[in-house]
Amino acid sequence: MESFRTPGQRAGLTRAAVLGAAQDLLAEKGLESLTMRALAQRLSVAPNALYSHVTSKTALIDDLLDEVLAEVQAPAPDIADASDGLYQLMASTYDVLLTHRDLVPLYLARQGARGSNAQRLGTIMLALLARVNVHGSAASEALRVLIVYTIGFAAFTTHPPLDAGVDRPVIPAETLNNFTNGLRWLLTGITQASAVS
Amino acid sequence: MESFRTPGQRAGLTRAAVLGAAQDLLAEKGLESLTMRALAQRLSVAPNALYSHVTSKTALIDDLLDEVLAEVQAPAPDIADASDGLYQLMASTYDVLLTHRDLVPLYLARQGARGSNAQRLGTIMLALLARVNVHGSAASEALRVLIVYTIGFAAFTTHPPLDAGVDRPVIPAETLNNFTNGLRWLLTGITQASAVS
DNA sequence: AATATAGCTGGACGGTGTACAATTAGCAAG
DNA sequence: CTTGCTAATTGTACACCGTCCAGCTATATT
Incomplete structure (x- = not known):
């Protein structure tokens, strides 16, 4: 539950990894559970970290759809x-x-x-x-x-x-x-x- | 902007009035602006007051649709x-x-x-x-x-x-x-x- | 080796829907 | 005419949301 990284340390996220995790989360828990915070938690990352790879949740979903x-x-x-x-x-x-x-x-x-x-x-x-x-x-x-x-x-x-x-x-x-x-x-x-x- | 009523005083709301205001608000300001708080403000009422006439926002919308x-x-x-x-x-x-x-x-x-x-x-x-x-x-x-x-x-x-x-x-x-x-x-x-x- | 960049964290801001307790208006019953 | 019950309304607050900002630092660049 807690943070293992201190600011500055990287988690090795990729844009692809984020999209993939989003797709998995969606399949497992449904649309309502697809939240930036939940997605971040699944990747063991602070919520903001996602915004280094995706400009917004809307954009994320657009990419998912395509x-x-x-x-x-x-x-x-x-x-x-x-x-x-x-x-x-x-x-x-x-x-x-x-x-x-x-x-x-x-x-x-x-x-x-x-x-x-x-x-x-x-x-x-x-x-x-x-x-x-x-x-x-x-x-x-x-x-x-x-x-x-x-x-x-x-x-x-x-x-x-x-x-x-x-x-x-x-x-x-x-x-x-x-x-x-x-x-x-x-x-x-x-x-x-x-x-x- | 401020409250004219103290707790206990009635505003004379009706379920029909709430639905009507919701429809108007929707037509004027669009879907994104249809929020319980905005709806309440339009009726000069505290947000919670709506829940005396509607069980949830989802239910409200369902009624609107029908x-x-x-x-x-x-x-x-x-x-x-x-x-x-x-x-x-x-x-x-x-x-x-x-x-x-x-x-x-x-x-x-x-x-x-x-x-x-x-x-x-x-x-x-x-x-x-x-x-x-x-x-x-x-x-x-x-x-x-x-x-x-x-x-x-x-x-x-x-x-x-x-x-x-x-x-x-x-x-x-x-x-x-x-x-x-x-x-x-x-x-x-x-x-x-x-x-x- | 010095410097810039880019990934990450902590914390916060403004927004949402809604539950809880306290107030009181309006009405039914005595 | 009073008494008491019910239901409408308020203030406050909680949990959650998406996202911005500032700082830190590992990595890439020069």
């Missing part, structure tokens, strides 16, 4: 069926989000992470959309719809939904079907719309 | 075209959400408000879904998809999206089109799926 997005498996932009590529990408995103349940509300509260990984995924999505003849503003619209839907659905999956009293047991596999169904609806809608215009 | 949902204009359950009824309901919800921008992130972070108004809307939606031959678990799935999509889209509308660098000006009318397009995709998907099964 770091998670690195796990998303994106299909090659030249995949045979572009529409299928979009499907795979969103499905993988959904999957990744479910393995980091506590972060999901943050994606929403903040806004979908402008980090480099997010940009990478965005670019791939736009490329795929272009291959199904969706360009310009229509493309960014479709992009938005897909992202919204995926993150939103993850939010409703991870945290208990409202349920207007129908059937009780929320089976994960069912929920996955639920997600993929809606996703397909959106994708057919997007591609059909481009066929008309 | 109160806003009362503004949603729901179509009569026996509207001619049930699918159109769903469309109108979600469109109205989207509209209401946009007039309370600061609450939107809260709907997501928390989870869609289990209050009485939310239940009322849920029931109506299920009734409409039944009329387009969607029942049981499929119905609650569809319900979830529609809610997720609407709230999620509102979130991306109110708070600046990420934008992978295409076109700049985010015209509200365009965004509305964006929303209604996706909504139609979902609705056709939902109804078509029921036609198959």
